[in-house]
Every structure is written in structure tokens, then in C-alpha cells.
Amino acid sequence: MERESGDGAQIGMMPGEADTGLAAPGRRERNKLAKRARIVAAARDLFRRQGFADTTTQQIADAADIGTGTLFLYARSKEDLLVMVFRDEMLETVRAIFADPPRLASLDARLLAVFNRMADYHADDPDLARLLLKELVVPRSEARRSDVDELMDAIYDGLTAMIAAAPQVRNPAIVARSAFALYYFALLSWLGAGQDRGWCMRLLREQLSHLINGNGADD
Amino acid sequence: MERESGDGAQIGMMPGEADTGLAAPGRRERNKLAKRARIVAAARDLFRRQGFADTTTQQIADAADIGTGTLFLYARSKEDLLVMVFRDEMLETVRAIFADPPRLASLDARLLAVFNRMADYHADDPDLARLLLKELVVPRSEARRSDVDELMDAIYDGLTAMIAAAPQVRNPAIVARSAFALYYFALLSWLGAGQDRGWCMRLLREQLSHLINGNGADD
DNA sequence: GATGTAAAGTGAGTATAATCAGTTTTGACT
DNA sequence: AGTCAAAACTGATTATACTCACTTTACATC
Numbered sequence: 001m002e003r004e005s006g007d008g009a010q011i012g013m014m015p016g017e018a019d020t021g022l023a024a025p026g027r028r029e030r031n032k033l034a035k036r037a038r039i040v041a042a043a044r045d046l047f048r049r050q051g052f053a054d055t056t057t058q059q060i061a062d063a064a065d066i067g068t069g070t071l072f073l074y075a076r077s078k079e080d081l082l083v084m085v086f087r088d089e090m091l092e093t094v095r096a097i098f099a100d101p102p103r104l105a106s107l108d109a110r111l112l113a114v115f116n117r118m119a120d121y122h123a124d125d126p127d128l129a130r131l132l133l134k135e136l137v138v139p140r141s142e143a144r145r146s147d148v149d150e151l152m153d154a155i156y157d158g159l160t161a162m163i164a165a166a167p168q169v170r171n172p173a174i175v176a177r178s179a180f181a182l183y184y185f186a187l188l189s190w191l192g193a194g195q196d197r198g199w200c201m202r203l204l205r206e207q208l209s210h211l212i213n214g215n216g217a218d219d
Numbered sequence: 220m221e222r223e224s225g226d227g228a229q230i231g232m233m234p235g236e237a238d239t240g241l242a243a244p245g246r247r248e249r250n251k252l253a254k255r256a257r258i259v260a261a262a263r264d265l266f267r268r269q270g271f272a273d274t275t276t277q278q279i280a281d282a283a284d285i286g287t288g289t290l291f292l293y294a295r296s297k298e299d300l301l302v303m304v305f306r307d308e309m310l311e312t313v314r315a316i317f318a319d320p321p322r323l324a325s326l327d328a329r330l331l332a333v334f335n336r337m338a339d340y341h342a343d344d345p346d347l348a349r350l351l352l353k354e355l356v357v358p359r360s361e362a363r364r365s366d367v368d369e370l371m372d373a374i375y376d377g378l379t380a381m382i383a384a385a386p387q388v389r390n391p392a393i394v395a396r397s398a399f400a401l402y403y404f405a406l407l408s409w410l411g412a413g414q415d416r417g418w419c420m421r422l423l424r425e426q427l428s429h430l431i432n433g434n435g436a437d438d
Numbered sequence: 439g440a441t442g443t444a445a446a447g448t449g450a451g452t453a454t455a456a457t458c459a460g461t462t463t464t465g466a467c468t
Numbered sequence: 469a470g471t472c473a474a475a476a477c478t479g480a481t482t483a484t485a486c487t488c489a490c491t492t493t494a495c496a497t498c
Binding site: 134145148149171174175177178180181182184185186188193194203206207210211214 | 353364367368390393394396397399400401403404405407412413422425426429430433
Binding site: 076 | 454455456457458463464465
């Protein structure tokens with residue numbers, strides 16, 4: 001009703017701004033987005049190169065070519081930066097995994113394969129994975145919470161779809177949540193408590209088998 | 220073979236030290252232990268009164284009547300202090316819970332009751348529980364690792380005993396680990412992700428029921 | 439008791455995550 | 469163009485976990 005701007009409505013418009021249009025994004029908004037991207041890129045490079053603890057917020061600000069104060073306008077804390085860095089990448093990874101589900105005979109084998117692929121992703125950068133694991137446990141800000149939720153939703157949806165496709169399972173949602181809880185705990189044992197990855201995954205296989213096939217195992 | 224000290228072997232012994240004996244504790248050792256206890260007590264009181272974040276290491280050192288430097292001779296970090304504070308108390312709680320297991324008809328109901336009692340313990344101090352949850356995920360020092368391990372062993376042993384007592388379960392160790400993983404995840408959802416406790420525990424009940432009674436539920 | 443030495447203790451100092459009072463930029467309206 | 473308010477930005481400053489060069493204490497040996 002008031003934001004309407006037909007096609008000949010450049011009344012007070014600057015000459016060089018024609019293609020941008022008045023409505024939608026707006027220059028401010030786009031600048032902010034670009035700056036956010038620059039910050040995240042700078043943080044990712046530094047975290048990867050020299051680790052989280054040895055990277056100072058000063059370095060990130062310098063690399064992103066902004067003042068230290070500005071950094072905290074975009075991220076509530078250094079830890080938040082870590083989450084920002086990995087959110088997109090992890091979401092993409094998870095979606096790619098579920099987009100091409102493994103073709104194996106049994107449901108528990110398929111689930112294990114999916115979790116193994118997720119673990120592969122973490123194996124590339126165990127130190128960062130550890131940090132993430134720790135930081136994501138207790139989301140401090142609402143922003144972080146929603147980031148985590150989005151990731152979890154993607155995982156639950158993927159798992160539930162896989163499980164629901166196997167007709168013998170009565171309650172796919174519950175089983176999906178249980179399966180993920182078991183995987184999460186395996187990840188914790190591996191990256192957190194320092195257990196051998198193979199050992200953790202073998203245990204997970206047994207657990208998933210029990211979860212899917214029931215108490216009596218496969219005799 | 221070489222530590223032998225009969226009963227008349229006080230060759231170079233000081234007069235006033237007779238009852239203490241040369242071997243065993245030693246005054247230095249006992250002093251250190253007492254100081255450690257004082258530090259832990261001071262830290263616990265302050266954490267409880269004003270929370271972890273709002274307690275400075277300076278305050279703890281003052282309350283324990285030692286220098287700031289000395290504090291870090293006893294704890295590697297402020298986070299380590301938190302673990303020191305809760306290790307003893309949590310171990311005691313867990314042991315008390317398993318020493319008096321609930322007398323309920325079904326195994327999954329008994330497990331749920333045990334987990335509920337653990338959750339009660341955390342409910343008394345959710346903020347501290349959150350912190351613990353976070354700090355215990357990735358133990359940094361070996362000392363902390365062994366503290367966590369001791370606690371976990373107590374829990375696994377208790378759960379495995381409960382489960383093994385129910386004859387229908389084929390593999391108690393695996394089921395115990397699975398049950399704890401499900402509980403841990405419920406705790407995370409409740410204290411970490413901010414879900415309602417009742418909701419989390421109802422979900423846990425369904426998960427435990429499925430874990431114990433198998434896929435077909437209870438029809 | 440005197441002496442040497444290793445353990446324990448100390449607090450001024452350091453590094454750095456996060457803040458905030460002040461400055462600059464943006465863009466709507468005349 | 470000129471004006472204004474709001475948004476974005478800034479880096480000097482602050483708060484505090486942790487360190488380290490030095491001092492003090494404990495105790496074995498003479």
C-alpha cells in the first residue's frame with residue numbers, strides 16, 4: 001500500500017542506482033550480508049590454520065578489515081563465530097549425505113553408514129569438531145539455538161524418512177531420535193573421551209542392531 | 220622386600236613424630252590435602268551463591284585464604300575447579316541411587332526411575348548442571364578424565380547390574396550403554412537446548428520402552 | 439642447632455575477550 | 469544541495485583467567 005514502486009517511479013532516484021531498485025534488500029542490508037560473509041571467511045581460515053584457541057579476535061577483525069568492536073556486532077562472542085563458521089558447511093554436508101542414502105540390505109546397516117559418513121566429516125578436523133561438540137552443547141544465544149535446531153531438524157528429518165521407509169518399524173520418530181542419541185554419544189566417546197574411533201563405531205553398530213532388530217539379536 | 224619396617228626400626232626418627240610414622244601421609248602431604256579441601260569448599264560455596272561466571276578466581280583464592288597463584292597449583296583452570304567441586308558429591312549421589320534401586324514391575328520403569336532421580340539432582344542446580352554438562356564433554360586434563368571415568372564406571376556398573384537382573388535381556392552391557400546414551404541426550408535436550416523436562420522424560424520413557432521391549436511396543 | 443635443597447606459595451604482571459562512549463555513514467525527506 | 473535521525477562502526481579501555489620470577493617453608497642430613 002505504501003511500498004509500491006511501479007516501473008517509472010524513479011522520482012527521487014540517483015542516476016547510477018537504477019538497477020538496484022528501492023524495495024527489497026536495500027544497500028545497507030546487502031553490505032551487512034557481505035561483511036558477515038567476509039568475517040565468517042576470515043574466521044574460518046584462521047581457525048583452520050592456527051586453531052581456535054590460538055586465534056585472537058583481533059586477528060579475525062584485522063583479516064576481515066574491520067574494527068574489533070564491529071566483530072561483536074556480528075557475533076555475540078568468539079564461540080559464536082565458531083558456530084557461524086560451521087553452520088552452513090555442516091548443513092550442506094548433512095543434506096548431501098541424506099540426498100544420497102546408502103543402498104544396503106538392512107536398516108541398521110544403512111543408519112550406521114550414514115553416521116559413518118558424518119563421522120568422516122568430523123575426522124577431517126577433529127580439533128574443531130571437539131570444540132564444536134563442546135560449544136554446541138549449551139547454546140547461549142537464541143541465534144545459536146536456532147542454528148543448532150536447523151541442523152538437528154535436517155538430521156531428524158533424514159533419519160525419520162530412512163526409518164519410515166522400512167515397514168517393520170512401528171514408531172520411526174522415536175527410533176530416529178534414539179539412533180541419533182546413540183550416534184551422538186559415540187561421537188562424544190571418540191572425540192571427547194578419546195576412545196578409538198573403530199571401537200566406538202563397532203559399539204554403535206551393536207547398539208543400532210539392538211535398537212532396530214530388538215532384544216533377541218539376530219539368531 | 221625393601222619397604223619392610225618391623226616394630227623397633229625407629230633408627231633416625233624424631234621424638235615428637237612417633238605416632239605419625241615415617242612412611243605414609245607425612246605432614247606436607249596432609250597439609251596439601253587440607254588446603255585442597257579448603258579450596259574446593261570455598262569454590263563450591265561461591266559457585267552456589269553467585270554462579271560460575273560471576274565468581275572470580277581472585278574471590279576463590281581470597282575465600283580459601285591463599286594467593287591467586289596457589290589456586291592454579293591445585294586446579295589447572297577455573298573449569299577444573301568446577302569438576303573438583305562436583306566429583307565427590309555426584310559420585311556419592313549416584314552410588315546412593317544404585318544402592319537403593321526402585322522396586323517397580325518392569326525393567327524400563329526401573330531404569331526411568333533411576334534416571335529421574337539423577338535428573339532430580341541436577342534440577343536443584345540447573346545452571347551448574349549445564350556448566351558441568353559442557354565442561355565434562357571434552358575433558359582437557361588427564362586428571363579430569365579420570366574423574367569422569369570413575370563417575371561413568373559407577374553408572375555403568377549400576378545400570379548393568381540392574382539390567383542383568385532382568386533375565387530377558389541378551390546383552391546387558393550394550394543395553395546399559397544405550398540406556399545411558401538416551402538419558403544423556405535427554406539431559407542435553409532439557410538443560411542444554413532448553414526443552415521442558417517433562418517432555419524430555421516422557422520421550423525418554425518411550426525410548427527406554429522401545430529399547431527394552433523391542434520394536435513391537437507393548438501390544 | 440645449622441645448612442642445603444626441593445617443594446610450596448606468592449602477587450604483580452600478561453594476554454585477550456568483550457564493552458562502550460564517541461564518530462562516521464547511510465538514506466529519507468525537504 | 470541541505471538537514472536530520474538512525475544505523476553502523478571504531479579502538480581505547482576494562483575485566484579477569486592464568487603465568488612466572490621470586491620468596492618462604494618443610495625437612496633430611498650433619
